[in-house]
Amino acid sequence: MEKASQPPRKKDAAPARRLSSGVDGVVAVEALDLGELGELLGYSLKRAQLKIFEDFLRCVAPVKLTPAQFSVLLLLDRNPGRNQTEIANTLGILRPNFVAMLDALESRGLCTRSRSPNDRRSHVLTLTDKGRTTLARAKKLVADKHEARLIDVLGPQEHRAMLEMVAKLAREL
Amino acid sequence: MEKASQPPRKKDAAPARRLSSGVDGVVAVEALDLGELGELLGYSLKRAQLKIFEDFLRCVAPVKLTPAQFSVLLLLDRNPGRNQTEIANTLGILRPNFVAMLDALESRGLCTRSRSPNDRRSHVLTLTDKGRTTLARAKKLVADKHEARLIDVLGPQEHRAMLEMVAKLAREL
DNA sequence: GCTATTTGATATGTCTCATAACAATTATAA
DNA sequence: TTATAATTGTTATGAGACATATCAAATAGC
Numbered sequence: 001m002e003k004a005s006q007p008p009r010k011k012d013a014a015p016a017r018r019l020s021s022g023v024d025g026v027v028a029v030e031a032l033d034l035g036e037l038g039e040l041l042g043y044s045l046k047r048a049q050l051k052i053f054e055d056f057l058r059c060v061a062p063v064k065l066t067p068a069q070f071s072v073l074l075l076l077d078r079n080p081g082r083n084q085t086e087i088a089n090t091l092g093i094l095r096p097n098f099v100a101m102l103d104a105l106e107s108r109g110l111c112t113r114s115r116s117p118n119d120r121r122s123h124v125l126t127l128t129d130k131g132r133t134t135l136a137r138a139k140k141l142v143a144d145k146h147e148a149r150l151i152d153v154l155g156p157q158e159h160r161a162m163l164e165m166v167a168k169l170a171r172e173l
Numbered sequence: 174m175e176k177a178s179q180p181p182r183k184k185d186a187a188p189a190r191r192l193s194s195g196v197d198g199v200v201a202v203e204a205l206d207l208g209e210l211g212e213l214l215g216y217s218l219k220r221a222q223l224k225i226f227e228d229f230l231r232c233v234a235p236v237k238l239t240p241a242q243f244s245v246l247l248l249l250d251r252n253p254g255r256n257q258t259e260i261a262n263t264l265g266i267l268r269p270n271f272v273a274m275l276d277a278l279e280s281r282g283l284c285t286r287s288r289s290p291n292d293r294r295s296h297v298l299t300l301t302d303k304g305r306t307t308l309a310r311a312k313k314l315v316a317d318k319h320e321a322r323l324i325d326v327l328g329p330q331e332h333r334a335m336l337e338m339v340a341k342l343a344r345e346l
Numbered sequence: 347g348c349t350a351t352t353t354g355a356t357a358t359g360t361c362t363c364a365t366a367a368c369a370a371t372t373a374t375a376a
Numbered sequence: 377t378t379a380t381a382a383t384t385g386t387t388a389t390g391a392g393a394c395a396t397a398t399c400a401a402a403t404a405g406c
Contacts, residue, residue, distance in 0.1 A: 032263045035251040037244055040315070041323055041336055042225040046240075047265065047343035049222050052215040055346060067219075068393095071210055078208035085353065090205045092220065097394065099355060113354095121353040121402045142213070150214055153345050158338055163214055165327060165335050170220035172326050173228060241362095258384065270363065272386060286385095294371045294384040351404070362393075373382070 052150070059145035063138045068093075069105060070142070073135045076111055076127045083122035084113075110134055225323070232318035236311045241266070242278060243315070246308045249284055249300045256295035257286075283307055 037043050056067050065073070068091075075087050088098035102125070105111050110131035113123040127135065151159045210216050229240050238246070241264075248260055261271035275298070278284050283304035286296040300308070324332045 032248060032255065032259060033251040034263070035247050036312070037247055038340065039320075039336065040244075041320070041332070041339065042222065042229055042240055043244060044336065044339040044343050045218065045222050045225060048339045048346070049215070049218050051343060051346040052218060056215055067215055071213075071216060074208050074210055075205060078206040082205065083353075086205060090207070094395065095354070096356080096396085119353085119403070123354070139209070147212075147214070149346070150342070153342060154338060158334075159214070161331075162335065162338050163212065163217065165331055166214065166217040166221045167211065169323070169326060170217050170224060173221070173224040173322070256384075267364065268385070269365085269387080292372070292384080296385070347406100349404100349406080351402100353402080354400095356397105356399080358396085358398105360393100360395075362391100364389100364391080366387105366389085368387080369385095371382100371384080373380100375380075376378085 055149055056142070056146050059149070060138055060141050062141060063134050065134070065138050068101065070135075070138055072101065072105065073110065073127065073131060073138070076125055077132065077135055080126060081124055083116065083119075083124060085122070087125060105131075228322055229315070229319050232322070233311055233314050235314060236307050238307070238311050241274065243308075243311055245274065245278065246283065246300065246304060246311070249298055250305065250308055253299060254297055256289065256297060258295070260298060278304070 053067055056070075060070065071091055072087065075091065076082075079087070084098055084102065085095055088095050093101070102111070102113065106113060109128055112126050112128060114126065116122045116124045154162060226240055229243075233243065244264055245260065248264065249255075252260070257271055257275065258268055261268050266274070275284070275286065279286060281303075282301055285299050285301060287299065289295045289297045327335060
């Protein structure tokens with residue numbers, strides 16, 4: 001055990017740092033020690049969330065919908081006749097930022113704004129037929145590809161358990 | 174129950190939409206139907222993640238560290254002598270974006286950049302004493318306040334289970 | 347009627363994340 | 377060795393999400 005020439009580096013002597021690897025001459029760097037980062041729920045949660053959104057985008061790519069757009073279409077379908085403020089609020093989107101989102105959906109012919117006869121300030125949001133069929137296609141892609149992949153990785157029990165835990169955190173924290 | 178004067182609104186007779194509530198005269202809007210949004214893991218996961226980061230910021234506010242900064246300090250402590258590319262890569266941060274992060278930490282005296290004698294291109298990153306004590310304070314706040322809160326909401330078993338599931342997703346998806 | 351509030355919208359600013367390009371340095375090949 | 381390629385830190389820049397202030401039109405409350 002010769003630890004002579006090394007400068008005193010803490011007490012938890014880390015082993016050799018670099019290992020040149022493989023026939024292709026690529027020099028790999030030894031994986032770093034994540035330490036207590038692995039015990040930080042928020043850290044892994046964030047990374048999982050990014051991966052999940054990536055997977056969502058890939059699976060739903062045929063209908064060109066982002067997770068946010070998909071959630072808007074779902075809400076419009078389930079809650080016809082609502083205005084922008086109501087939809088934006090329940091999705092946690094601020095009204096100013098919701099304007100451009102709606103512009104994009106409306107310009108693609110997926111939904112429409114129409115002045116409410118009761119309150120001419122507000123716009124009643126409605127899914128178009130194209131919006132409904134697009135939503136139907138998206139739902140199928142989400143169920144068959146995206147959620148299926150998650151269930152495949154986690155297992156059905158854990159997937160269900162995780163849904164509940166994550167909903168509880170979103171609700172009660 | 175007089176609902177006479179209202180104009181006929183669609184056919185799927187949704188129940189009354191607005192309920193004026195409370196003594197303070199605030200008019201609440203009936204909660205919208207989230208539909209299958211509650212079954213979308215990514216949706217709740219994202220909302221949970223935002224709440225967790227909020228809670229982290231609140232708990233760690235006394236030492237003024239963001240989750241990203243905390244993760245950098247943790248990594249520097251566990252992996253002394255590494256350069257910017259290595260630290261940034263393992264945290265999933267792109268090198269250009271890591272520069273400003275390091276500027277902030279270095280300007281607060283929490284870490285230092287020094288040219289490596291072996292490879293004068295790279296900067297060896299080192300935690301300062303102030304960085305170490307700050308990290309120690311942050312770790313205590315995270316454990317005693319932040320993670321404690323999560324365990325309080327989820328329960329110890331579920332908290333542990335969720336850690337593993339989320340790590341699995343981040344790893345295998 | 348008069349004031350305050352609400353709704354959609356615009357402008358703006360910040361923050362995160364991603365890409366291209368560059369100088370200095372090192373590695374590799376001819 | 378010299379010429380070429382690759383790497384490191386950096387800057388500049390752009391896209392996207394997210395937040396605030398402000399506005400005109402419309403409505404509500406007094």
